[in-house]
Amino acid sequence: MATRDTGTEQLIKDTAKRIFFSEGKLHATTQDIADAAGVNRTLLNYYFRSRDILFEQVVLEARAEMSAIMDSIFTAELEFKDKIQQMINIFMEQAMQFPYREMYVVMEFNRTEKIVPEEKKNKIRQFLKEINAEMEKGKIKKMDPRQFLMNLFALMAYPLITNCLNKSLYNINDAEYLKLMKERKQLIFEMIYQ
């Protein structure tokens, strides 16, 4: 008999991702995750052997998902302008679903000092060149292309991380926040691509 696949393994991973990346509960324990998934805590050990392995796998998959999205846009056969527009659309939709995913990955990166594969760096270098070309053409404001990328990601990611605080500070509800975030797509494009 191969495997019965009750879906439990996937359920556990999905629940962990929800708790970490959507709800932002950085200090969740294995018990927290088991409870949220509605399964016995022992099952985390059965499927993943240890807490560390589960968490590592979750981060690994998160990185892979994010990389896949970035790569598909970086290397797409599109005008630069359209790439940016698509990037904003896809990234913001993802960020609305998993506001803390990037932060979690960044923190894990700080903690473990993982190495970035040369292949990925090359793709980025290539995109930095594209940015530079667009600046030469006078389409976007001239600056260090790395600053350009930092600006773009900052504008996209940050407001979602600070979701809760912003809602309190500005007295806005979920519906209005959603509206603001959708408006941001266009707004970011205009700021970046003047």
Place this chain on the structure above:
Amino acid sequence: MATRDTGTEQLIKDTAKRIFFSEGKLHATTQDIADAAGVNRTLLNYYFRSRDILFEQVVLEARAEMSAIMDSIFTAELEFKDKIQQMINIFMEQAMQFPYREMYVVMEFNRTEKIVPEEKKNKIRQFLKEINAEMEKGKIKKMDPRQFLMNLFALMAYPLITNCLNKSLYNINDAEYLKLMKERKQLIFEMIYQ
């Protein structure tokens, strides 16, 4: 005899702040902090009774420090343009020293759902009006003033949080990163205040 003040209490708090806000070690234990401070772990209990109380106090002080800076700028007797410039200068200097402080406070806010005092909200409302006025004058691009503030803070805070990752992705060292961050001050101003 009142108190001998060996400076230990302050040392512990400062060390905790360094570990959390500068080094970004979100999961630091009391032992980690004691070791980093070079004191016996029991002293954390002697001075603060419990881990939770220490951590809460550290966050409380962080919020107070950040609030004080914001308030002083919000209510300063300055032209709007100069306020923004000063905001960028001070915030960026702070963020370079404590890149993860804001994030930590935001995460704690998510966790505890603290209430924002009405007085603080009023100061923000006041500043939002100032932003609006500046937009009416045609000095800055028209948009929801809340978006304006989100943009500003995003551009300032985010690249410092992602410090480590950026250095890897773009192959830059500490010195160059510092230079990039200093350049950002002017760059952010130009993006915001076109």
Place this chain on the structure above:
DNA sequence: TTTGTGTTTAACAAAAATGTTAAACATAAT
């Protein structure tokens, strides 16, 4: 010097979180 009090330490205790095991359970194949 002695005494009193605040500070520091080490040993111990308790609590929280994680890991292991064996038995119960469920289901596909025989």
Place this chain on the structure above:
DNA sequence: ATTATGTTTAACATTTTTGTTAAACACAAA
């Protein structure tokens, strides 16, 4: 229906982290 094997559970064990206590220490005042 029985068997074999993957899945789930509960009880237990271990490890990690936090909290408590009493004694040692240090230093100013008497």
